[in-house]
Amino acid sequence: MDIKQVIERSKKIRAAYHQLEKQHHGSEWTVEEDALAFLTDAGLVGRHTMSQQKRWPANNTDAELEHKLGECIWWLTVLADRMDIDIEEAVENFLAKTEKLLK
Numbered sequence: 001m002d003i004k005q006v007i008e009r010s011k012k013i014r015a016a017y018h019q020l021e022k023q024h025h026g027s028e029w030t031v032e033e034d035a036l037a038f039l040t041d042a043g044l045v046g047r048h049t050m051s052q053q054k055r056w057p058a059n060n061t062d063a064e065l066e067h068k069l070g071e072c073i074w075w076l077t078v079l080a081d082r083m084d085i086d087i088e089e090a091v092e093n094f095l096a097k098t099e100k101l102l103k
Helices: 003-025 031-052 061-082 088-103
Strands: none
Touching: 003 031, 003 061, 031 061, 061 088
């Protein structure tokens, strides 16, 4: 799968969630609410990492960690789209800048 597929599939999933939000709350989540949801999931990556490394007791750690890592990538894709940032360009710029710094 390439990043363009990730972006397109992420947008479709987010649109479906927006419909559920309208049904349950009467409106779509704001960008700020999406960012908070991402931060919650990022925190769970930390907790599941601790569990995987035997520093926190939890069940089903590997499956949960894999899910949350994927979900965080999805959230970042969604957030970039909602804030009119080209995620593909943002990642390329970050990688190029960091590679240059580390040479």
